Amino acid sequence: MTFDRDILAPDDPVAPDGDELPAPRASRRSMTLGISLLMTALLAAVLLVLPTPYAIRAPGPTEDTLGLQGADVRSGGSGEASGDGESATALPVVEIEGAETFDVTGELRLTTVSVYGGPGGDVLLGDVLWGWGSEERSVWPVEEVFPQQTTREQQQQVGQAQMASSESAATVAALTELGYEVPATLTVAGVVPDSGAEGVVEAGDVVRSLDGQEVTTHQDLLAGLDGVTPGDDVVLGVERDGEPADLTVTTGEGDGRAALGVLLDPSYDYPVDVTIRPGDIGGPSAGTMFALAIITKMTPEDELDGAHVAGTGTMSVDGQVGPIGGIQQKLFGARDAGADWFLAPAGNCDEVVGHVPDGLNVVRVATLDDARSAVEAIGAGDGADLRACS
Structure with a gap:
């Protein structure tokens, strides 16, 4: 056997009598x-x-507030929920009794993170x-x-409490937007430390008037504070242990208006029975979409006219849309759920710019009236004229 010395390196071992080389x-x-x-x-x-x-x-799951609870997740939108091998009819996310409701086409999706x-x-x-x-x-x-x-359990409890408060505020705001008056009993649950109410207002006091003007709804109290400059004194009329009392409170500032520095536990006398079923969703950020669902169901015109709209935002009893966390994830969740439009709180617009998924149109809303007008414009095909985040 011969070897090509051009292939073997000079120091490569060569078997002298043609035997195989040992493995290197x-x-x-x-x-x-x-x-x-x-x-x-x-x-x-x-x-x-x-x-x-x-x-x-x-991005978390979405829920059509005009549809049935969990229908999209559990049965592809058929409305039949199943568990343990048995089917059961899913209930509406928003159900209204005591007032006429109307058929709606389209979707109003709350979004989650x-x-x-x-x-x-x-x-x-x-x-x-x-x-x-x-x-x-x-x-x-x-x-x-x-x-x-x-703990995670404590966090869930907080989220559930926020959701309950959000449901109440959304219902009051929606019914007020529709022209209803929603009487309220405003009981003081506590005071803000170092506020003008500390040492003056007590837990259990029931608010009856502000500067001599009767307070029978939450809107009455907020409207009265709108005319007060933060730092001014007001006379808060309360009922304490069944007796009337006038308390002088130095206001502070909160959310751009005068604030009393009290924590209220309101009880509402709803003129219409509204049931909201959020499922496993917690937190306050679905308030705007709940309020829109109530209004849309109670309005004779089919304002959506088949449009698919998603959104987010807290809702106050006086119809203010508040910012939320996770707006960018909610945008992608809305797109994945097939929404064409997204209602974003004005306070989140700086986080929206530059993060809008392709195919999704974002509309800036600051109030419930803004949101309702946006839904009407989208349903009428005039969404291109709406104000976007910029």
Whole structure:
């Protein structure tokens, strides 16, 4: 057997009598390199599954407030919910009794954010890296999403309480927008520390008047404060232990208006029975879409006319749309649910610009009246003239 010396290196061993060459032994350098690569891969794998001090926000499920609870998630919109092998008829997300309602075409979708991490749940490094590289997700230090020393159960309780308050405010705002008067009993639940009400107003006081003007609705109180300059004194008429009392309170400032510095626990006497079923959704950010659903169902005209509109925003009893968290994730959730339009709180517009998914039209709304007008314009085909976030 002969060998081509142009192929073999000068130092390559050659079998003198044509026997096969022995297999080359791995050099120390190549073995070290292989072991290093293996250890690096193992270390990377371990790091990817290590918990991190972060939370991730991602698009959450949506719900058509004009439809049936959970119908889209559980049965593709058929309205038949199933569980444990049996079917049951799903209930409306918003149900109205005591007033005439009308058929509606189209959708008004509330949007949500899914949060991973926080109390009782760790986010892994691999998830964090994915979140940093995703347009739809955002990564936050846990303490910026969840208050410290808060358990997941406590967070859920807070979210449920916020949702209950949101339902009440949305109902009052919607019925007021429709021309109803909603009587209220405004009981003081507490006072804000270091406010003018501290040491003057007591828990259990029932608000009856403001500067001599009778207060029978929540709107009466807010309208009275609209004419007060923050820092001025007002006379708050209350009922305490069954007896009337006039209390002089120095106002502060809150949400751009004079504030009493009291925490109210309102009880409303609704002229129409409205039931809202939010399911497992918590927090206050669905208020605007709940209010719109009530108005749309109680309006003879089919204002949506088949349009698919999503949105978000808190709702106050006097019809103010408030900003929320996770607006960018909600935009993508709306797009994924097939919405063509999105109603965004004016206070979130700076977070919207530059983050709108293709095919989604965003409309800026500051009040319930803005939102209602937007729905009417979209249904009429005039959405292009609406004000966008810019």
